[in-house]
Amino acid sequence: MSFEIDTRGQTQSAQPGIEEVMDPAPVVIRENYRGSGKLKGKTALITGGDSGIGRSVAVHFAREGADIAIVYFDENQDAADTRAMVEAEGRSCLLIQGDIRSEAFCREAVSRTVNEFGKLNILVNNAAEQHPQESVDQISPDQLSDTFATNIFSFFYFTQAALPHLQQGDTVINTTSVTAYHGSPSLLDYSSTKGAIVAYTRSLAGNLAEKGIRVNAVAPGPIWTPLIPSTFDSERVKKFGKDTPFKRPGQPCEVATCYVFLASEDASYMSGQVLHPNGGQVVNG
Template sequence: MSDQDKKMDIPPQHQDHQPGSQQQMTPKPLAEMRNYKGSGKLKGKIALVTGGDSGIGRATAIGFAKEGASVVVAYLDEHEDAKETQRLIEAEGRECVLIAGDIGSEDYCRKMVETAISSFGRLDIVVNNAAQQYPQESITDITEEQLLKTFRTNIFSMFFTVKAALPHLKEGARIINTTSVTAYRGSPQLLDYSSTKGAIVAFTRSLSKQLISKKILVNAVAPGPVWTPLIPSSFSPENVDKFGEQSPLGRAGQPDEIAPSYIFLASEDASFMSGQVLHPNGGDVVNS
């Protein structure tokens, strides 16, 4: 599919519930990985993907399945989106287990890992992807409640999940974290969100050094503007209408353009990489 084919007309729209529903979006994000051809790179692997019900998480989970992995998909409460992801994974001949709950709860993060172990007996790949964002024009508008929720969802959850997963991860396991281009260039309307994404970069680099002796590789992906449910559930209809136009390519990315970065980092192709960040962001040159 050409770059022009990926460019979609996005009409004004808004959703009142975060992190949003893919079913309610117009047009639907390209997250089904229809043009991706697997080659067995993850055959027999077990992956846990948070926020795997839609957007980048859905595309990544389906891509993993195309490469031979079974997947535990963690999500908040978008049950119909999650069931569709499960259907698409099972259509690839792989197993998919769903678990709903709040990623900001350490107890839920433990349950995610327990579900993976009880369902499959092992865990090889952890993708910390779930996130939320609440735009505000001024730091004075960011309440204590919002600040704590953003940090609990976006970065505390990664500590909780890795803590729970680590006893089960063997040599060669992969941890892949979703940061953002906003960690590098900043965002005046997403001050708390971009702060968590900067923390994720530091978390990735520091954790990679801590786990390198165990031969567990830790990397991250920093997407640019991508058409996912988080966008209409975050911004006004007028801002959604213009979403992605600021990227050098002049459009929003699609989830199926981001997922291959996760597949690469999960595979043996990335066996000599740890502590690194990939930047599928539409051409925005940033310091990595």
């Protein structure tokens, strides 16, 4: 199956972006992907699960037997579409709308998940925002606060709320980024949060090891998601991903399988690690 695409320089006017209007649409799951019950009987909560990588993770998890709770901001149609995809896999999907910058909302989302499904086994901290600026002095205090609140504070909030429900063998998976390793001159605050996520993952893994709860991360490279046309101008979208060794952006389905692996018993001896689906970029991390 070929994943070559022409992004056509398309843009959207507001973040986090809408997958429904993307053309070409991101590839959510390969037609030949066969589930094998790796996550049968599990419940997963995924932030930013309405579209992009989060949607693909939700559908892959469902095909592997998990029920899904999706946290999203305001993309109601995308969220409904994702729920339909999960239900088409024969699993249940709970939609939870709200602002993950609020600690109270994060606690409520975990509570609703446990009330709906009776348990929580897999927490995927995935939601993020990014706002390019050409100079560090152009990053306003409000932008800095919002980026950190969404991209790293929420990871603490969700983990704190989830921990009383997680048991031995359960997992936390955090989405970091290739920018945590090679930086990004125009995404200074975003890259900083992604670096923080790497340190958070490694530290939390050590903290929870005795409880048998594994903590790992995925560091995607340039992946074709709604965040891209809603972040960058037309010229940058046209070139998106072409500077990788693969000379193209990746698709969400090329990333989601990393989450399946880390959530399953296949990764039972892994914690504090980061997987790198990034089109061949060597980051030595």
